[in-house]
Amino acid sequence: MKRSDIALWAAALILAPTLWPSAGRAGTAADDYQNYCAQCHGTMGTGQGINETAGGLSVSPRSHINAEEMSKLSDEDLRLGIAEGGDALQKSGLMPPWGKTLSSENIDELVIYLRKLCKCVGKQ
Amino acid sequence: MRIRWIEAPAALIGGVLLMVSAIAEVAALDGKALIEERCAACHDLTGPAPATFEGLLKRKAPDLFYAGSKFKRSWLVGWLRNPTPIRPSGVMFLNHIVVEGGKDRIAADTLKTCQANLDREEAEAAADHLMTLVDASMKTGVIDPAKKFSTPKGRRLFTKQLPCIACHTAKFGKRTMGGISGPDLTKAGKRLNPDWVYARIADPQYWDPMTWMPKIEMSHRKRELLTLLIGSME
Known part of the structure; x- marks a missing residue:
């Protein structure tokens, strides 16, 4: 499957108004997901990014399309995990902290994007 | 007459040298x-x-x-x-x-x-x-490549305390491990200027605003240790 196909899949999957790749805009949640998250979590959010499938990770990344697992986390958990890394959630330290790379607005949008990927709501 | 006999070859040699020098300059x-x-x-x-x-x-x-x-x-x-x-x-x-x-x-x-x-x-x-x-603003002379460091501590930092290994392939002893979304670091010591490695770790987005390498705050000591470890990968 080529990159253009991945974008179509992702768009169909989440029914989101943002398409990847976007026309020259940096920082949409879909772009950010592909740029920062997909290397480990996969371009389709399955947890099967290239670093995982190449055998580079000692702990498998979370599947963001697994509604059962994702619904165990609150939106605040997701925010914390993205901003401060896996350690902040007592999960794998292979998940980096992105809080010095992405703005809090970027992270909020990524949380919304993750909820669209899993088609689930977070633990209240 | 004697002086002329001496001067003539000297002038000739000088001329040849000048020509050779000029040709070399053109050919450089x-x-x-x-x-x-x-x-x-x-x-x-x-x-x-x-x-x-x-x-x-x-x-x-x-x-x-x-x-x-x-x-x-x-x-x-x-x-x-x-x-x-x-x-x-x-x-x-x-x-x-x-x-x-x-x-x-x-x-x-x-x-x-x-x-x-x-x-x-x-x-x-x-x-x-x-x-x-x-890059004129990069500090140089920050890292002393000859400085002794603890390889086990550096390795622990690279693979456990920080997520470097998730994206970079590295070699520890005979074992090659790590992810592939970042540059291969197995021979980084031969390739990279340690001062740049230090600066890159400090602020990846300064060098490449859209890089997928995260900016992670850490002490000078930890950044120096990482840099020395990467410098030792040859």
Whole structure:
């Protein structure tokens, strides 16, 4: 499957108004997901990014399309995990902290994007 | 008459030397012209680095406008003569991904290796010019490559306390391990200027605003340890 196909899949999957790749805009949640998250979590959010499938990770990344697992986390958990890394959630330290790379607005949008990927709501 | 006999050969030798010198000057390769002719089609020689996702996807090869800060000249000369892949996922991994059964993998047939293959003289001239492309604000002399450090501590930092190993392939002893979305670091010590490694870890987005390497705050000691560890990978 080529990159253009991945974008179509992702768009169909989440029914989101943002398409990847976007026309020259940096920082949409879909772009950010592909740029920062997909290397480990996969371009389709399955947890099967290239670093995982190449055998580079000692702990498998979370599947963001697994509604059962994702619904165990609150939106605040997701925010914390993205901003401060896996350690902040007592999960794998292979998940980096992105809080010095992405703005809090970027992270909020990524949380919304993750909820669209899993088609689930977070633990209240 | 004696003086003239002595002067004549001296003048002749002097003239020959002048001619040889002039010919050598004409024949000396212009590294700047060479780089612009052979490398500019793929590499950005002037900057700035892409600041949008779309720009990132369009990048064909690593930026070279700070090559003199980033690389070691000795490595450049060797690599320009015989380029080998450094980035197992290409310059931007998303451009080389295929998905099969929900699993991403890199389509190796889409990766292109630099075709520079310069001869020795060309490589020397090109490296000379690349070494002039520096980032004036980068601090130099920060890292002492000869400084002793604890390899186990460095390894623990690289693989456990920080997520470097998730994206970079590294070699510890005989074991090669790690992810592939970042540049291969197994021979980084031969390739990279330690001061640049230190600066890159400190602020990846300064060098490349859209890089997928996270900025992680850490102490000077930890950053120095990481830099020394990476410098030892040869």
